[in-house]
Amino acid sequence: MVNIRSLDPSASPLDFYGSELRRLREEAGLSQQQLGDVVYCTGSLIGQIETAKKVPTRRFSEQLDAALMTGGLFTRMIGLVLKSQLPTWFQPYADMEARATYISTYQSQLVYGLLQTADYARAVLSVDNPERLDELVAARIERQRVLEREHPPVVCVVLDEAVLYRKIGSAEIMRRQLAHLLSFKDHPWVQVQILPFESGQHPGLLGSFTVLRFDDDPDLFYVPVYGGGHMTADQQVIRERSVGYARLQATALSREDSAALIERVMEERYGHQPGPEVA
Helix, strand or coil, rough: CCCCCCCCCCCCEEEEEHHHHHHHHHHCCHHHHHHHHHHHHHHHHHHHHHHHHCCCCCCHHHHHHHCCCCCHHHHHHHHHHHHHCCCCCCCHHHHHHCCCCEEEEEEECCCCCHHHCCHHHHHHHHHCCCHHHHHHHHHHHHHHHHHCCCCEEEEEEEEEEHHHHHHCCCHHHHHHHHHHHHHCCCCEEEEEEEEHHHHHCCCCCCCCCCECCHHHHHHHCCCCCCCCEEEEHHHHHHHHHHHHHHHHHHHHHCCHHHHHHHHHHHHHHCCCCCCCCCC
């Protein structure tokens, strides 16, 4: 049965997307099943998206634009829709991250979000959000589009060596994640360095943090906390953390030595293992 639940287009970006999809589909004289046949999905999925029960993907949006000849309407909307799926407390940081021209981050536990593969992100996000997993993974991957801009930010990432050894998901997921990190070895705007265990005490012992710099706005310091995050433009904090980050970079392995370590761990720890994998 066709779902005709009323939507308030102003309730959320997802509701607006759904109401526009229904309006344009009906204007085209197509049923949900007929449109589904055109964009290679079920009529039920069309109905779920029209009633804001399912979050669309970027590919689906591009297919809609082609099928309904909307001039790119849904492709333009999808970024806002996916961003709205991020936790409310994280959205201000995501907005600033997307505007930054220089991102410096130290990560003690996990690969930085902008460099995560979809499978790695899914494994991470499944711990606390299994009921909204698809939406959150799509939102995290959408954040990474900042690296594809015509003028992307400079991204400097220092990862604790422990990140390479912490098995997230499975050995195969980790192997692909480390291979993805290696793909940035010669990237002009992304630098990945590993802080080795032998560094001992260092300025990142209190945990992960990120410094964002902008062309025309004050720098921002961000630190994640359990169930939230703290962001500040306090200049003394920025000064201290910027110096701390410079020391982390100086202590970390060079870009080339970091790549060599990543490759060694990828092969030795997550290389092909005969027989079933032990969890």
